[in-house]
Amino acid sequence: MKAIVTVRLKPGVLDPQGVTISNALGSMGYSGVDEVRSGKIFELTLDNGDVAAVRAKAEEIADKLLANPVIETYTVEVQP
Amino acid sequence: MKAIVTVRLKPGVLDPQGVTISNALGSMGYSGVDEVRSGKIFELTLDNGDVAAVRAKAEEIADKLLANPVIETYTVEVQP
Numbered sequence: 001m002k003a004i005v006t007v008r009l010k011p012g013v014l015d016p017q018g019v020t021i022s023n024a025l026g027s028m029g030y031s032g033v034d035e036v037r038s039g040k041i042f043e044l045t046l047d048n049g050d051v052a053a054v055r056a057k058a059e060e061i062a063d064k065l066l067a068n069p070v071i072e073t074y075t076v077e078v079q080p
Numbered sequence: 081m082k083a084i085v086t087v088r089l090k091p092g093v094l095d096p097q098g099v100t101i102s103n104a105l106g107s108m109g110y111s112g113v114d115e116v117r118s119g120k121i122f123e124l125t126l127d128n129g130d131v132a133a134v135r136a137k138a139e140e141i142a143d144k145l146l147a148n149p150v151i152e153t154y155t156v157e158v159q160p
Contacts, residue, residue, distance in 0.1 A: 032127035
């Protein structure tokens with residue numbers, strides 16, 4: 001069973017990587033890109049169990065290890 | 081209009097970050113996590129246009145700047 005944890009910076013938190021990509025796109029001639037925000041994705045392969053238990057475990061892992069709750073938010077998607 | 085570009089390592093490519101997270105989970109007492117694979121996500125805010133054009137642009141940007149096609153694959157999701 002897979003749990004996909006997507007970690008994004010909270011709105012308003014500076015994203016230097018995103019700004020750098022945005023500037024690079026400008027100098028590569030791409031117009032019309034207003035903003036780039038970067039984030040991380042983690043694909044956890046977990047032992048099978050019921051979806052609710054897997055989701056709860058992935059959320060706990062995201063809280064404790066994968067995301068910094070001060071500046072980041074996360075979403076968890078469970079795939080059977 | 082938003083385009084979400086998700087960049088993942090190709091299967092078989094070593095993922096030291098994922099291995100480190102997996103080991104850390106082991107020492108934190110989490111059992112049942114078989115594998116962790118890490119990736120990146122980029123949220124591009126683009127000028128409005130038709131979905132196909134926005135998708136094509138995001139794919140071109142992913143190809144040229146966001147992903148390394150030798151070791152990574154990407155998916156593009158367009159949100160109106």
